[in-house]
Amino acid sequence: MSENCLLIFPGLATMSKSTPIYFQVGIDDRWNLWCFPDTFVALTDFQLYWARKANPFVSVVKIPNGIDPAVFNSQVTPLKINISRPIILIVAAFTPAKRLDLAIRAVAKLKRGSLLLVGDGDQKDYLIQLGNQLLGRRFAALKLPYSQVPQIYPAADLFTFPTVPYESFGIVLLEAMASGLPVVATADPIRAEIVGDSGLFVDPTDTETYAATLKHALNTSWGKKPLIQAQKFTWGKIASDYDRLFRKLCSQ
Structure with a gap:
């Protein structure tokens, strides 16, 4: 990977409720894309398509956030909550x-x-x-x-x-x-x-x-x-996606 390689990850958008969702994905992300990073990582397909339209000259890949099933699973002992079910x-x-x-x-x-x-x-x-x-x-x-x-x-x-x-x-x-x-x-x-x-x-x-x-x-x-x-969102799968991305960037 080159010394000046730039990899950008998206964040939370901050826009008005009246703004169409297509534009609400994020002003910050739009600015990030116009920094011309080597790769912009989108979290969802929706954001992937949005980013490619926002700046078609930047490489965009989709890698979602993840979960550790060893930590979050149905076998964990639940806390006792004193309110009626459901x-x-x-x-x-x-x-x-x-x-x-x-x-x-x-x-x-x-x-x-x-x-x-x-x-x-x-x-x-x-x-x-x-x-x-x-x-x-x-x-x-x-x-x-x-x-x-x-x-x-x-x-x-x-x-x-x-x-x-x-x-x-x-x-x-x-x-x-x-x-x-x-x-x-x-x-x-x-x-x-x-x-x-x-x-x-x-x-x-x-x-x-x-x-x-x-x-x-x-x-x-x-x-x-x-x-x-x-x-579909385990960290094992997502780590593999990032590993492939980093190796690709390193080879450029």
């Missing part, structure tokens, strides 16, 4: 872009089921107040050390992720599926590629439909679909 889980930063308030409002429309939020952030006080107000004893919010995060997924029955549609990935989706959980996620091309047939997709801003989709997911038998989908 438990709907979100692991995320407590920030506006994750739109956790929409999940609270949707679960509040269900006759049964609890919502468990795991994370921390600027919206912590607001989300706890809203959750207690709308869900009462059917709500809990926890901040856990990362070492305990693998134990929270097996404690739940369903994972949901109502993030903005321009988030570049969502590793928590992989963690949930590797732990055997089905997913209800934002309906966008990026989440659809990650989750596949291991969940359902919805516009979370429509909380009535969001609630109905959560109910449908809880009543569906998912079998091993989440585990099979997660196997």
